[in-house]
Amino acid sequence: MEKLLLIQRDRSNFLLNDFLSVFFDITMHSMNSSSRGIPEFKDFDAVVIAGKKISEGLPKTGKVFVVSDYLALKRSTDLFYEYLTLPFKIKKRGFKPRSECLTFQQTMDKLTGYLTDPPKYLVVDVETEGLIPKFGNITVISFMSDTDDIGYWYPLKVVNEYSYVKKGLDLSFEQFDQGMPTTKEVFQLKELFSEVVKKTKVVGHNLKFDLKWLSEHGYITKMPEVFDTMAMAFFLFSKMKPLKLKVLSSYLFEVDSWDDRVDDFIKAMTPASDRCYGKIPTSVLGEYAGLDVFYTRELFELFRTFLTPSDALEIIFKAIPIFADLENKGMHINKARQKETSKRYENIIFNVKEKIHSLPSIKRLEAKNFQALAETNEKKAKRFKNPDSVLLKKSKVNLNSYRQKSTILYEVFGLPGEGTDKNRLQKHLSAYTTTPEAKEFIESLMEYNAYNKIKTTYIDGLLKKSWKDFYLADFNLLGTVTGRLSSPFHTMPSRNKDIKSLFDSRFGDEGFFLSIDYSQLELAILGHMSEEDSIIETFNNHEDMHAKTAALIFNKDISEITGEERSTGKTINFAISYQSSAKSISESLMITESEAEKMMENFFAKVPKLYAWMEKQKKDITKKPWIKSPSGRFIPIPDILSEYTSDKASAKRCSINYQSQGFGSDIVLFSLINYYPKLANKRSCLIGTVHDSVQFDLHYKDLFYVLNTLKDTFENLPRDKFNLCLPLYIDFDLGLNWGEACSVSCTDQKLLLKGKKENIENTINRMKNLFELEIVDQSDETCLLEVSSLKKMEQYYENKDSDVQQNHQFGQL
Incomplete structure (x- = not known):
């Protein structure tokens, strides 16, 4: 009897969870069977997907999934991915990748044809002199439409010219x-290309990078509707494999990488700081660029x-x-303040180092180091004008050295264990055996x-990413x-005021920095998904959820x-959102674990629907x-399949936290997208986002x-997208x-500052220079203002300054 591996589906389209479902069923079957047998490809005669039987292309050998000592999907990712892409490989088209260089006139003719008869979409890619558009130029631009067969x-x-040499590489x-091209030809190309992009959709792989360069250098004047194959791969395969174009094409189309030659030229560039695509010979780089758009088009056709x-x-999408637009705009930095802050931190660090060097044990260690250096460098010391000062400097403990800190x-202090990370240091600090000097x-x-x-x-790192x-x-x-x-912007300590x-603001004395933040968003989402009456009532009444949690506790x-007590409620709320343990809560609140458990019991007793x-x-x-x-x-969340209890516990926490985080992230992005067009023809601009907050550079x-x-x-999300309760x-x-x-809160022309x-x-002092205003009420921590008019009454203008040019033509969702 023919053995079939069935892929059951209730939709017409391919989904990753179809395969995960089959995988899970097979795994559980294998683990529960007495023989603990592991299914292999050879055990099946064919795979049935959506009622269609596929018998060709099945691997001759290899297990379907490794489950005997299974660690989530971590050990079988490659095999799982191979099986996952099986229908793609069977359905692949017999294409022949081709790349062709065009002359200026051929390029203009091709683009003119697109303008006359707009294609369904245009695949675009650029090769550049660097990663940041403001620091370099585009070297090669490649494209092809849905009807073209050539990149x-x-x-x-x-x-x-290429002057680098390295053995073993074909250069x-x-x-x-x-x-x-001449300056005039480049100008003509920019004009025509921007007109073509306005009339069609643009496809690319990691397209945000290309849009940033094309927009910065004038090839795009209006942001188009886009499709990104990297995003499509992410939603199809999650993060099971790298999302690079070459990796995806290699797996899905079984083709050899076409960037080996380019990689050779990059590897030969030394030092590493010299490495740049702009130095690769044009004949090599151009061929590579043409194949990039060719395979991007193939991926797009497959994924959609x-x-x-x-x-x-x-x-x-x-x-x-x-984000291509806001990344090009950047965030304004006060460089004078940056230098001042850097100097202040330098002084603090110096004082801390002096404090460490003054400890008796450290002094003895440095004296020992000095003696050893003096004995081994006796002859060399004669060359120095002041040899003792040189040796003294070298004998100082280097606090950035892992080896010296471990020593x-x-x-020196005889502590148990190893390691110098923060958690290890914290454990040593709390250990009763640690001496006062060691502490x-x-x-x-x-x-x-x-x-x-x-x-x-x-503080200093900002300058490295600054223009x-x-x-x-x-x-x-x-x-x-x-x-x-x-x-990197997200990793900055968000609570560090310095x-x-x-x-x-880039507008100097005429600007303000504005940040908005969804209030207790993840708690609101948990209340929505669980339909918990207490949380819904709190938000309907616009009450403080942290205070409400404290009241319940x-x-x-x-x-x-x-x-x-409100602070305690806030800690509990974050613990619920991130599924923290009673031990973690007890450490945060400096209470016993039993007290933390009692608090959680009191809370969940009052919110039964959330708990359920x-x-x-x-x-x-x-x-x-x-x-989902x-x-x-x-x-x-493959860790739920792990044999380790800690992995399973982590997966259960993630099943709650990931839902609130994922939904919250989409709400923030959705609102940001819908607001973006409303800044058209305004000088104020969107400049960034961190988690649930969005930042703006605001003109007065x-x-x-x-x-x-x-x-x-x-605050008013459309119900057809987010039907929140x-x-x-x-x-x-x-x-x-x-x-x-x-x-700040705003009502009509009144502002309340806290x-x-x-x-x-x-x-207020800045506002006084810009507005006619009256202070209605004021205390140490609040001030109520009423603004009657602008002081500068000149007509508000359409902004044409290139430094603050807006590209806000993108429509609402």
Whole structure:
């Protein structure tokens, strides 16, 4: 009898969870059977997908899935991916990849043809001199339409010389005879290309990068509707494999990588800082660029056949051109303040180091080092004018050296174990066996590490990613499985005022820094998904959820809650969102574990629907190793299949936290996308986002317009997209810079500022120079203002300044 591996589906399109479901069923069957047999490909005669039998192309050998000592999907990722892509490989088209260089006239003719008869889509790729558009030029531009069979490329820079040499690499190349385009030709090309892009959809792989370069250098004047094959691969395969174009094409089309020659030329460039695509000979780079668009087109045709559309994927497509625009704009940095802050941290670090060097044990170690250096460098010391000072400097303990820190901790102070990371130092600090001097060293070392990290990585590191007075962030829209954005900007300590205070307005005395934040978004989402009456009532009444949680824990009325009790409620709320343990809560609140458990019991007793929903999620994840957010984001959680209890526990926590994070991320992105067109023809601009918050560079003439339209857009989500059973609220922070911003609420022409007295006064003083205003009421921490008119009454203009040019033609979802 013929053995078939059935892939059951209730939809017409291919989905990853279909395969995960089959995988899970086979795994459970194997683990529950007496023989614990593992299915192999040879055990099946064919695979049936959507009622269609596929018998050709099955691997002759190999297990279907490894389950005997299975660690989630980690050990069988390659095999699982191979099996997953089987229908793709069977359905692949017999294409022949081709790449062709065009002359200037041929390029113009081709683009004119696209303009006359617009294609369904245009695949675009650029090769550049670097990673940041403001620091280089485009060297090659390549493109092809849905009807083309060839990847076309046109060089904007000609390279016929290559001086690097490296053994074992083939660095031969043909001379490129075609000359570089003239300035006039480049201008004509930009005009025509921008017109073509306005009339068609654009496809690319990691398209945000290409849009940034094309927009910055004038090839795009209006952001188009886009499709990104990297995003499609992310939603199809999650993060089971790298999403690079070459890796995907290699697996799906069984083709050899076409970038080996380019890689050879890059590897030969030494030092590594010299490595740049702009130095690769044009004949090599152009061929590579043409094949890039060819395979991108093949991926797009394949993915759009098998991928089920979702709200989350649509949001990513809409967000790509917006983030390309805001990354080019950058965030304004106060460089004078940056230098001042760097100097202040340098002094703090110096004092901490002096404190460490003054410890008796450290002094003895450095004296020993000095003696050893003096004995071994006796002859060399004669060459120095002051040999003792040189040896003394070399004998000092280097606090950045892992080896030297380990020597102090485990040899000088005799502590057990190994390692110098923060968790290890914290354990030594809390151990009763640690001597007072060792504790003083550890405390000072942790202080040094913290200040040195902030100074070198963030305060000084801003300059490395800066252009003029602007920090150029790079937001990764596909950096996490939950949908939360990631970037170096996100890793900055968000509570560190010194770092946040470096970001201010590009408009100087006529601008403000504005940050908005969804209030307790993840708690609102948990209340929505669980339909918990208590949480819904709290948001409907616009009450403080942290105070409400404290009231539930301490059995008090919400009006009787103190500031300290509210802080406890806030800790509990974060613990619920992130599924923290009682031990973690006890450490945060400095109480016993039993007290923490009692608090959680009191809370969950008052929110039975939330508790039941969370328990259901933990149970459901044991039946299928993935979750799906309300916005259609599919998130695999393979750790539930692990044989280790800790992995299973982590997976159960993720089944709750990932849903609220994923849905929350899509809400923030959706609101950001819908608000973006409302800044058209305004000088104010969107400049960044961190988790549930969004940042703006605000021109004073847009103050009330932005505050009112933001509230309307972010709080009133369309019901056809997000049918929430409770309202959402946003909080505003406004100030001269991010770190010194005050909480602000706006009603008609009135502003209520709350915050530190100094920050309020600084904000009011700037407003006095810009507005006719009256202070209605004022205290140390609040101020109510009424603004009657602008002081500068000149007509508001259409902005044509290239430094603040807006590309806001992108439509709403």
